[in-house]
Amino acid sequence: MPLIDLPLQQLFEYEGINPRPDDFDAYWERALKELRATDPETELVQSQFQTPGAECFDLYFNGVRGARIHAKYLRPKQAADKHPVVLQFHGYTGNAGDWADKLALVSLGYSVLAMDVRGQGGLSEDVGGVKGNTLNGHIIRGLDDHPDNLLFRHIYLDTAQLARIALHLPECDPEQLFACGGSQGGALTIACAALEPRVKKLAPMYPFLCDYRRVWEMDLAKDAYEELRAYFRKFDPQHERETEIFKKLGYIDLQHLADRIQGEVMMAVGLVDTVCPPSTQFAAYNKITSKKRVEIFPDFGHEYLPGFWDKTIQFFLGQY
Template sequence: MPLTQELLAELHNYQGRNPRPADFDAYWDAALRELDATDPQPELVPSKELSPRNSEAFDLWFTGVGGARVYARYLRPKNRAEGGADGKCPALLQFHGYAGSSQRFLSKLVYSGEGFCVAALDARGQGGRSEDNSTVRGTTYMGHIVRGIDDPDPRKLLFRQIFLDTAQLARVLMRFEEVDPERLGVIGCSQGGGLGLACAALEPRIKRAVIGAPFLCDYRRVWETDRAVDAYGELGHYFYNFDPKHERADQIFTRLGYVDCQHLAPRIKAQVQFYTGLMDTITPPHTQFAAYNKITSPKELVVYPATGHDVPFECDQSLQFLLGL
C-alpha cells in the first residue's frame, strides 16, 4: 500500500493530543452570552481605496466583545436585482493568515462579481486596522496564542476575542438588508482556516465553509513533534523563557485547549470543504485532522499529497462549492 494511503488511514483515525478543558462548553456558552450583550454598532464608510464598476466598496467597523472597534473590508454587488428573494444576496466572510490583514479589495472582486456580499476581517492586533484593547497579565511577546495564557482569567486569551469577532461579523452581515441570512459562507487558509472553523462553530447559521490548512489546532501535538517553529514558534519561545523545565506543561496546554479549534469543531453545522497538503510543515496534517475528524456535519476532504502549507484552497472547486449557497 502506498505511503500516502498508510498516512491517510492514520490521519483519519487521529483524534488529537491537546487536552479539552473540563468546562469547555460552559466557557464558550458564557462567551456567546457576552457576545449577545454586545451591541455591534456597525458603521459603513464608502471606501477611498477603490470605486469598482460592478460593486460597492466600504470600510466596515463594528464593536466586538470588550468594546474594541473591529474593521473589515466590505463589498456588495451594485446590481442585486437577481440576487434571490427580494434581491438579497449570499454573503461570504473571508479570514486572513496569521499576522496578516484583509489585504486589498481587488482579491475579493471575484466573489462580489459572482453576486456575493463579501466581508474580510482584520484580526485584532495583527496587520490590519482593528483595535486591540485587551489587557492581560503575563507575557504578550512573540505571538497571540500565548497572549493571556498566564492571566488568572482564561477569558483574557486573545484568540477568544478574535474567535468571537468572527461570529460578530457574521451577525452584522445577516442584519444587512442586502444579505440573505440563510446563505452565509466562510473561507480562509492557515489562521484563516482556523478562524473559519471557529466562526462556523460559534455561528451555527453559517451554511458552507471552505477551510484550508487550518492553524490553531492541537497545540500539544505541535509541541511533541518539534513543530513549534514558524507560525507556532511562540510556543517554543514561551517554554524556553517561562517554563524551561516543563513543570506546567499540562496546565499550559489545558489553558490553550479553550482556543483549540479541534474542540470547537463538533459545534459546526455547515457543509465543509476541507483542503490539506500532506507535506505541510507549518500546520502539520495530524493537527488539521484533529479538527476535521471531529466535524460531524457534511464534509468533503481535498488532499494534495505532495503539497505543503500553500494549498490551493481558492480554486474552481471551492468557488463552485460556494456558488451552491
Template sequence: MPLSVDMPLEQLEKYKGISPKPQDFDLYWSRSLEELKELPKKFRIEKNEFETPYCECFDLYFQGVEDATIHVKYLKPKNIKDGEKIPAILEFHGYGGCSKDWTYKLPYVACNIAVFSMECRGQMGDSTDSFGVDNHFRTCNLIRGVMPPENLYYKKVFLDAVRLAEIVMGFEFINNKNVGTMGYSQGGGIALALAALRPDIKSVFAVYPFLSDYLRCWNMDTGAAYEEIKDYFRQRDPQHKKEKEFFNNLGYVDIENMAHWIRADVTMTTGLMDKTCPPSTQFATYNKLVCRKRHLIFPEYGHEDMLNGLHDENILWALELLKK
C-alpha cells in the first residue's frame, strides 16, 4: 500500500485532530437552533420542465436565515401509492459549486427514493445570500463572518440544511425514519453537520468531507479550499495577533467538534492521496464518531469524482434506506 500524502494509515487511525473546540460550543449551537425556530417556514414549489417516465422534477425555494432564498432541486418518484411513505435523501454539493444535473440523481429516484439537492447560499447555484442574488462566490466562504463567530457563513449553511430537513420531514409521503444525507467534499461536511444537528437522520454517506480540523490544514499549507486561511492572515492579520481567536471561532463550524452528536449510521470515504482535504483532517472527524460507522479507504485516489466502485457503494447505501 502506498504511503498517504499525510500520515501513515496506522497513525491516521488514531488521530483525533488538533483544532480547538470553543468552550461554549454546545451553547452556541443551542442558541442557533433556537433562533432558527423563530424563522417562519416559508417555501414554495415550482414544476420544472425536466422529467422522465418515472420521475417528476421541481424547484423548491425556502427562506433561510437572514432572508436568504435557498434553492433545492427536488425529484419525486411518480409511482408512489396512496398512503405510501418513502425514504428521502438530502444531498449537498462541493465547495464553490452548485447541484449537479437532474440526471445524476435519477438512480436514487429509480429506487423509489425522493431526492432534495440543496444549493448553498451565495455560491454558484440559484440560492441567494442575505446580501443579494447577484453575489456568487466560489471561494472565501470559509472565512466569511469569522469575526465575530455569530456571523459565520457555515453556521448559516448548516441551519439552512436543518430547515430543509424540517420541510422534507413535513411532507406526507416521506418516511421520517428513513431520511439520509450525502455529499462530496463540502457536501460531505454539510451532510455530517446536519446529522449532528438532527439526530433523527438515519444515515450519512460522506465522501472526503471538507470543513474539518482547520488548524491542521493551515499547518500543512494544503492550499486549495483551505488556501483562504493563509490569505486571511496575509491580508487581515499579517502578524497573527488574533490567531488564537481566529481558529477558536472556526471551531464552531468544525465538523470534528460535532461528530459525537451524530446518531446516524455513517459511511465515510477517504482517498489517501487527497491533497485538497488531507486524510488526517477526515480521520479527525471519523475517529470521534461514536455511532455505527464504516470507512471506505482508497489508497491510490485523491480528491476526485471517479473513485472506482464508489458510485456502486453509494447506491447500495441508498438501498438501505428502503429497509424499515
C-alpha cells in the first residue's frame, strides 16, 4: 500500500499540530450567544419537485449576520408522527444536490434537510458586501479582521441553526437527529454535532477543515486548501505573520471542537487522501470522546468510497 502520511498506528495516536487559541472556548460561547439571539424566521415554500411518497419544500432561515440560508427539505407523506431527521452537508463550493438523491432516506420514513452553504454553489447568501455567491476563498475570509468575522465561524453556526430548526419540527424525533456529509460536508457534520450536541449520530466522510498547519507542513496546500498558499503568496510573502495566521485559523479548526460531540460517530478515511490528509482527519477523530469508530479505506483517496453510504444507512437504522 502506498504511504502518503503516517502509518496507521501512528494516525490513531496523532493529536494535531495547529495551535488552539487560548480563548477558544470563550470564542465559541460568544458565537453561540450570537446564534441564540438570531431569530431563524423559518419559511417553507413548496417545491416544484414532488413525488408520490415525499413532500418537498425549499426551507429558508436566518443565519448570523443577516444571511438568508436555504435548505432542501423532504418529508415522507406516510411516516410515524415522530421520525428520524437527517441533516446533509455538501462539499466545498457545491450545493445541496438534487431532490432525487435524497429519496432513499425518505423511503425509510426519514425526513431530510440538505443545506446550501452560504455563498457557495446554492441559494444561500453570503452578505459580506454583495448578494449572490462568492464561491472560493472561504477559509481565509476574515483572516485580516477580528476572529469573530471569520466566514467559517458563521457557516458552522448555520449548521447548528439548521439542527435547532430540525428539532423544532413537529415530525422530528429528537432521539433520532442524524447528520452526514463528505469533505466540507464531513467537516460541517462535525461542526454541527459539536455546536448542537443533541445530534445523536453522525457519519462524516474524509472531513475537511482540520489541522491547517499539518496540511501546510505536508506541502498539500493545494486543491481544496490552495487558498492557504495563495494567501501567503499575496499577503504575507515572507511569512512574517505565519504564527499569527495559523493561530487565528485555530478558531475554525474542527479538531478543537471535536471533543464537544456527544453523539455516536462513524467516520470514513481514505489512507491515500492527498486533498484532506489522513493525519488531519485523525487529529479531529482522536479528540472525539463519545462512542466512535472509523472505517478505513487503505487504497482510496478523496473519492467515492465503496459501501460507505450503505454502512451509513445501516448505522442510522441501528443495524451496523
